[in-house]
Amino acid sequence: MAYSDKVVDHYQNPRNVGSMDAGLKNVGTGIVGAPECGDVMKLQIKVDENDRIVDAKFKTFGCGSAIASSSLATEWVKGRTLDEAMQLKNTEIVTELALPPVKIHCSVLAEDAVRAAIADVKKKKAQTQPAAAAAGAKG
Amino acid sequence: MKSVYLDNNATTPVDPRVLDAMLPYFRENFGNAASRNHRFGWVAEEAVDKAREQVAKVINASSKEIIWTSGSTEGNNTAILGVARMYADKGKHIITCRIEHKAVIDPCKFLESQGYEVTWLDPDPTGRVSIDQVKQSMRDDTILVSLMFANNEVGTIHPIPEIGALCKARDVIFHTDATQAFGKVPIDVEAMGIDLLSMSAHKIYGPKGVGALYVRRKKPRVRLQPIIHGGGHERGMRSGTLNVPGIVGCGAAAEVALDDMPTESVRIAGLRDRLWAGLSEHLTEISRNGNPQHCLPNTLNVSFLYVEGESLMMGFSDIAVSSGSACTSASLEPSYVLKGLGLGDDLAHSSIRFSLGRFTTKEEVDYTIKEVVKAVNHLRNMSPLYEMAQEGIDLSKVVWAHH
Numbered sequence: 001m002a003y004s005d006k007v008v009d010h011y012q013n014p015r016n017v018g019s020m021d022a023g024l025k026n027v028g029t030g031i032v033g034a035p036e037c038g039d040v041m042k043l044q045i046k047v048d049e050n051d052r053i054v055d056a057k058f059k060t061f062g063c064g065s066a067i068a069s070s071s072l073a074t075e076w077v078k079g080r081t082l083d084e085a086m087q088l089k090n091t092e093i094v095t096e097l098a099l100p101p102v103k104i105h106c107s108v109l110a111e112d113a114v115r116a117a118i119a120d121v122k123k124k125k126a127q128t129q130p131a132a133a134a135a136g137a138k139g
Numbered sequence: 140m141k142s143v144y145l146d147n148n149a150t151t152p153v154d155p156r157v158l159d160a161m162l163p164y165f166r167e168n169f170g171n172a173a174s175r176n177h178r179f180g181w182v183a184e185e186a187v188d189k190a191r192e193q194v195a196k197v198i199n200a201s202s203k204e205i206i207w208t209s210g211s212t213e214g215n216n217t218a219i220l221g222v223a224r225m226y227a228d229k230g231k232h233i234i235t236c237r238i239e240h241k242a243v244i245d246p247c248k249f250l251e252s253q254g255y256e257v258t259w260l261d262p263d264p265t266g267r268v269s270i271d272q273v274k275q276s277m278r279d280d281t282i283l284v285s286l287m288f289a290n291n292e293v294g295t296i297h298p299i300p301e302i303g304a305l306c307k308a309r310d311v312i313f314h315t316d317a318t319q320a321f322g323k324v325p326i327d328v329e330a331m332g333i334d335l336l337s338m339s340a341h342k343i344y345g346p347k348g349v350g351a352l353y354v355r356r357k358k359p360r361v362r363l364q365p366i367i368h369g370g371g372h373e374r375g376m377r378s379g380t381l382n383v384p385g386i387v388g389c390g391a392a393a394e395v396a397l398d399d400m401p402t403e404s405v406r407i408a409g410l411r412d413r414l415w416a417g418l419s420e421h422l423t424e425i426s427r428n429g430n431p432q433h434c435l436p437n438t439l440n441v442s443f444l445y446v447e448g449e450s451l452m453m454g455f456s457d458i459a460v461s462s463g464s465a466c467t468s469a470s471l472e473p474s475y476v477l478k479g480l481g482l483g484d485d486l487a488h489s490s491i492r493f494s495l496g497r498f499t500t501k502e503e504v505d506y507t508i509k510e511v512v513k514a515v516n517h518l519r520n521m522s523p524l525y526e527m528a529q530e531g532i533d534l535s536k537v538v539w540a541h542h
Contacts, residue, residue: 003453011453017521034539035485035524038447038464038473042523059523063449063464067521102471116540 030116147496190390214337221363230280266295293429294438303332322396345392349385417508454514
């Protein structure tokens with residue numbers, strides 16, 4: 001099985017490799033997969049006050065297709081709102097990267113990683129809102 | 140640098156000397172070795188007999204004890220199924236090991252489905268079974284022990300002479316799959332008490348599709364039921380027109396391997412050790428799988444923590460190697476051999492097998508070191524596991540979100 005050019009490109013020139021401070025309130029972190037399965041993806045998003053994703057970073061332990069899927073996912077969510085990013089389907093990744101059937105699960109994991117990051121930042125927002133209201137009341 | 144081939148345990152290129160020896164048997168000397176009545180047949184038969192001698196010499200056997208096959212898979216099937224069926228009245232217990240090649244495991248599993256009992260020995264973490272393990276598994280109804288001479292994934296060599304001696308003492312037939320060891324390390328079927336031995340030409344710079352099975356004729360005379368019927372060739376053990384050019388190639392390859400072995404095994408072990416030294420010098424958190432003391436001279440299996448094997452191979456894609464990672468197998472299961480050594484899945488997924496060969500040069504090894512180091516560092520930079528480990532997180536304590 002030869003790698004598609006796009007998969008090789010994402011490996012050699014990965015987009016958005018890196019880490020954000022997971023403690024920040026406007027950063028959502030999704031970690032999916034497990035070392036036993038041979039795939040672990042960490043995907044992080046930074047949102048502004050309008051719930052728009054202004055930055056995204058990833059780190060992946062996995063095969064070339066897994067790396068490319070998560071790299072592509074960070075490219076696609078940048079500039080989108082949280083609700084728009086929730087619409088990302090793994091099938092779009094499969095098509096864009098020309099993934100063979102045996103690698104489709106890599107795209108599913110990338111979709112899971114995006115959703116996990118979104119869920120994380122939404123949870124944080126829900127937690128900070130009551131605190132902000134209380135702070136507003138005090139201040 | 141042109142592409143580098145370090146996957147010689149998978150297969151090898153045909154040596155030019157071997158190809159030269161074969162060509163006449165495709166062209167003017169095309170006779171069927173079983174045609175007894177004309178020169179075409181006699182020329183073919185003579186070539187086949189010479190090849191028998193060449194193969195027998197490598198293992199100190201008689202040429203009468205060499206049966207031609209299509210390769211080790213067939214040889215293993217013939218030995219295991221053939222002995223099991225022939226000696227079924229004596230017993231139906233077989234001893235083998237969990238990390239054998241599928242060409243041994245699958246016939247044994249098949250026999251289990253046919254009412255035979257198989258003891259699957261677990262190797263130690265380096266891949267070796269002990270004599271005590273074999274001894275303790277032996278029963279009155281044991282008819283066969285099948286243990287590979289050297290493992291294809293990690294290169295570990297079993298204590299073969301001791302196993303052979305034990306089998307002799309207990310009157311149990313001893314088969315060894317010597318596919319990876321034949322022509323690489325000294326083998327003596329007499330001194331080592333081996334009764335059956337499989338080999339394949341394509342692992343020793345010969346053509347694919349041909350191999351040999353050694354079947355002992357004296358003390359004891361091993362008999363087996365053939366798995367292929369039709370004409371009674373090869374003393375009734377393997378019917379079918381002989382692949383004369385392939386056999387000629389197999390013999391020539393065996394002869395070259397035997398002649399070169401003393402110097403070549405030293406040279407290649409030196410290159411293998413140079414590769415390990417180079418990787419260890421420039422990378423932390425890598426581990427060697429197998430047994431450095433009892434190992435094939437050409438095989439090096441390394442786990443590179445926090446990076447996955449297939450992505451690593453993509454990182455140095457002009458160097459051909461193989462990996463125990465699940466991502467490289469159609470079944471998405473990690474290497475059962477590495478699992479059988481007790482390696483965690485994460486280490487199995489991070490493993491690379493380098494198997495050097497006759498045509499591997501020092502320059503290629505140095506280039507490989509450079510490229511592997513570069514790829515490992517590139518991937519560790521992208522690896523969430525490496526990041527967590529650097530932060531001091533104990534990965535074994537993390538609860539992962541499985542999907």
